[in-house]
Amino acid sequence: MTRRSLFLMGVAGATVGCSRGHTQRLNVFNWSSYVAPDTIPEFEKEFGVRVRYAVYESNEEMMARVMSGNSGWDVVFPTNYFIEPMRETGLLAELDHRRLPNLGQLDKPFQSPAWDPRLQWGVPYMWNATGIAYNKKFDPAPVAWSDLWNPALAGHITMLDDPVDVFAACLKKLGLRANTRDSGELRRAQREAIAQKPLLRAYLNAEVRDQLVSGDVLAAQLWSTTAQQAIDASPQIDFVYPREGFAVYLDSAVILRESPRKELAHELLNYLLRPQVAAAIVVAARTATANGGARAFLPENIRNNKTLYPSAEVMSRGEWAQAATPEVQRLRDRLWTEVKSS
Amino acid sequence: MNRLRLLFLTPAGIVLGALFLAPLAIMLAYSFLTRGAYGGVTADFSFENYQRVLDPLYAVILLRTFVMAATATLGCLVLGFPLALFISQSGARKNLYLQLVILPFWTSFLVRTYAWMFLLRDTGLVNSALLAAGLIHAPLPLLYNDGAVFLGLVYGYLPFVVLPLYATLERLDKSLLEAAADLGARPWITTTRIVLPLCAPGFRAGALLVFIPCLGAYLTPDLLGGSKTVLVGNVIQNQFTTARDWPFGSAVSLLLMAIVMVLLMLLIRRGGEKLI
Amino acid sequence: MKRGLALYAVAAYAFLHVPLLVLAVFSFNSSRFTVWEGWSLEWYRAALHDGQLGEAAWNSILIAVASTLVSTIVGTLCAYGLWKRDSKWLSGSLYLSLVTPEIVMGISLLVFFQWMFRFLHVQLGMHTVILAHVAFSLSYVVIVVMARLRTFDASLEEAAMDLGATEWQAFRRVTLPVLAPGIAAAALLAFTTSFDDYVITSLVAGVDSETLPMVVYAMARRGANPVLNSISTLIVAALGALILFSERLRES
Numbered sequence: 001m002t003r004r005s006l007f008l009m010g011v012a013g014a015t016v017g018c019s020r021g022h023t024q025r026l027n028v029f030n031w032s033s034y035v036a037p038d039t040i041p042e043f044e045k046e047f048g049v050r051v052r053y054a055v056y057e058s059n060e061e062m063m064a065r066v067m068s069g070n071s072g073w074d075v076v077f078p079t080n081y082f083i084e085p086m087r088e089t090g091l092l093a094e095l096d097h098r099r100l101p102n103l104g105q106l107d108k109p110f111q112s113p114a115w116d117p118r119l120q121w122g123v124p125y126m127w128n129a130t131g132i133a134y135n136k137k138f139d140p141a142p143v144a145w146s147d148l149w150n151p152a153l154a155g156h157i158t159m160l161d162d163p164v165d166v167f168a169a170c171l172k173k174l175g176l177r178a179n180t181r182d183s184g185e186l187r188r189a190q191r192e193a194i195a196q197k198p199l200l201r202a203y204l205n206a207e208v209r210d211q212l213v214s215g216d217v218l219a220a221q222l223w224s225t226t227a228q229q230a231i232d233a234s235p236q237i238d239f240v241y242p243r244e245g246f247a248v249y250l251d252s253a254v255i256l257r258e259s260p261r262k263e264l265a266h267e268l269l270n271y272l273l274r275p276q277v278a279a280a281i282v283v284a285a286r287t288a289t290a291n292g293g294a295r296a297f298l299p300e301n302i303r304n305n306k307t308l309y310p311s312a313e314v315m316s317r318g319e320w321a322q323a324a325t326p327e328v329q330r331l332r333d334r335l336w337t338e339v340k341s342s
Numbered sequence: 343m344n345r346l347r348l349l350f351l352t353p354a355g356i357v358l359g360a361l362f363l364a365p366l367a368i369m370l371a372y373s374f375l376t377r378g379a380y381g382g383v384t385a386d387f388s389f390e391n392y393q394r395v396l397d398p399l400y401a402v403i404l405l406r407t408f409v410m411a412a413t414a415t416l417g418c419l420v421l422g423f424p425l426a427l428f429i430s431q432s433g434a435r436k437n438l439y440l441q442l443v444i445l446p447f448w449t450s451f452l453v454r455t456y457a458w459m460f461l462l463r464d465t466g467l468v469n470s471a472l473l474a475a476g477l478i479h480a481p482l483p484l485l486y487n488d489g490a491v492f493l494g495l496v497y498g499y500l501p502f503v504v505l506p507l508y509a510t511l512e513r514l515d516k517s518l519l520e521a522a523a524d525l526g527a528r529p530w531i532t533t534t535r536i537v538l539p540l541c542a543p544g545f546r547a548g549a550l551l552v553f554i555p556c557l558g559a560y561l562t563p564d565l566l567g568g569s570k571t572v573l574v575g576n577v578i579q580n581q582f583t584t585a586r587d588w589p590f591g592s593a594v595s596l597l598l599m600a601i602v603m604v605l606l607m608l609l610i611r612r613g614g615e616k617l618i
Numbered sequence: 619m620k621r622g623l624a625l626y627a628v629a630a631y632a633f634l635h636v637p638l639l640v641l642a643v644f645s646f647n648s649s650r651f652t653v654w655e656g657w658s659l660e661w662y663r664a665a666l667h668d669g670q671l672g673e674a675a676w677n678s679i680l681i682a683v684a685s686t687l688v689s690t691i692v693g694t695l696c697a698y699g700l701w702k703r704d705s706k707w708l709s710g711s712l713y714l715s716l717v718t719p720e721i722v723m724g725i726s727l728l729v730f731f732q733w734m735f736r737f738l739h740v741q742l743g744m745h746t747v748i749l750a751h752v753a754f755s756l757s758y759v760v761i762v763v764m765a766r767l768r769t770f771d772a773s774l775e776e777a778a779m780d781l782g783a784t785e786w787q788a789f790r791r792v793t794l795p796v797l798a799p800g801i802a803a804a805a806l807l808a809f810t811t812s813f814d815d816y817v818i819t820s821l822v823a824g825v826d827s828e829t830l831p832m833v834v835y836a837m838a839r840r841g842a843n844p845v846l847n848s849i850s851t852l853i854v855a856a857l858g859a860l861i862l863f864s865e866r867l868r869e870s
Contacts, residue, residue: 052825057836063583063586064583067586073825089380163584202567211464214464214465216463216481340570341406350695350698354692354696354756357692358753361727361730361750365726365727368733369726369729424627425627425630427623431623442631442635448861449853449854450854451816455838456838460640497637555720560817575721578721579721591725592729598722606714
């Protein structure tokens, strides 16, 4: 009896599984909290399609899923320094600008970014900088990366669980370029990271947000977007762009080469470029958009938000992240393993 | 007879061949190739990956993994034996007590790990309770250290030692115990001098069942250890994601497999429980 | 000694069960934080109305049922075949798959599926997850069924054949019914391990096969979350009920 019903359940499940998907279905894999609640439903309604939308927490997580080239995803949102390796490993499809009339909405600097000057591979989506999110109990308030080496805060500091970010902070602390290719400089940065490790509570990404809000963590290396979400949740939290300089990243929307629905994928990219859509995403997700046209639709308090849209003076300290050469990536990875193993 | 037997074994042979041995063979092939500049694999044959495994850095990580797995195994054995002894001596309630050990094990490993994250946070229940009781003045850093990883592993795998130990205890020749008691041995002496040595096969099986998954653990150090330590599992996972060095990742995986195989052979040689 | 042991057992059971109980209790807490503010079903409502969660749960069930079905059938046949006469190769491979660390098995399968993709255009998806689950649960099934076979008296089968039954009939009519409880236990084990697996699944999953453990992991990575408490409690309760139900079935 049970065996038979189990079997029937299996057959029923299989039929249900096959009968799904008559309408076209676009598979979108994005960072968590990176769209407005109605962004995707509105797109589905307007184009009469279904979207399978899933989220990830790190570039590595996304890469692990799509690198096989047979993952089934159509659109993903890598950070700018991931575009080159993804292109080189043949994962990306070239964009068709005739299908992206809204590209003109982008801010001037994002029309021809250094990593993709003709926007062949990705549409700039949101940008982010790495700074320090802290609890106002932290007195005096941190202003520099070196404040995260303060022994008085031992056990209440976190750094991001990402070699690129941690090395960028260490290099900046030393007054060096975050994109350095010099192995000696990278080793000096590694010594800083090792010296800091005993003071750290953990290496955490987005999960630190709740721990900042609850007061477990007093200072954290964090992305401006995530920091803003923490600030919204608690008046006790603030964010600072460190004095020594900081790394700036841009997340781009790209279409994977494996995608059998490239036309529809272009429609989504073009839709996300609409000023109203981009503005709604900024309001909901607290991000900094690359879309200049969206600015007109943003409420005053967001347009003037110092965390999301720092002043030109602050931005002059920022350094855009570049793709590391394979040698640098390999060395950094090894040094990172040594840090973790120390 | 033989035809039916062959027919019965064929599906399992296909499954194991296609989904276990073939993947391992491809990995073996990859481990002798070279990584491409941006990931992927190029067809240049080399032993480089195995030379890199011998690097002191990875040797230290391997050693740390061994120490962590061994301590967790020891913890499980020490905590598990009295529990198994208790169950085997509780007469009619045996089944109930055994089920109570297994029940948490049926539920998701992730949920069990998360439960400890929830308990050990600064604002978690343990710290709140200690603060409320006035025993401490500031929250203790319970989460994100090797202790938390150890706890997570012991919690995750404790049932794996209780079951084989219980099974051995059940098969124990009861007359030996009675004889010892008749000769005036106290329960404590009987347990340590007679029961404990006779449980050796159970200890061996339990140790193996805990030690091997601990060797490959990577979720526990990530979630409970706050990514502050690396174990071999993390190195492997890292090679296939961040570092994009599949050949090296394959080499480390195969090294781990080789270690596991040696352990398994030792166990079988020593006359462990025959399972299959 | 006896009293000491009982005392110890109480502590050990507390160690095993209290963490999950705490989680369950706090899933009914109306506050987001670990401060008790009052009873509430808010987080259950949030969990049940989450479309993604529902889909993930459905995927998990589908995958677990399909892989259990295949691995139970294949594993039972295999155990019977090996019981008749051992095959060094097969039992060796089974042993090895039993002790292969999950991360190694998952990655070798990922590499394998990616390699296959070049020739057969196999996309990652529900089917690759099911295949992977069959691969790792097969050895469990064989072990459990084998344990039952060891207690089975081979002469029963011989008697049936002496009375004119074919080999197949003897297996089907005599051995299989005796094995039934063992097979059920094996299926239960295969089902729960499949339902629980994260490491291997996350590596070989495609777009349409996000499972419940994958959602749980993503949420745990984002930090403590009362919705996660309620999901965890639901998972524990559902699996607990399944096990109790199967126990009943076995007794009746």
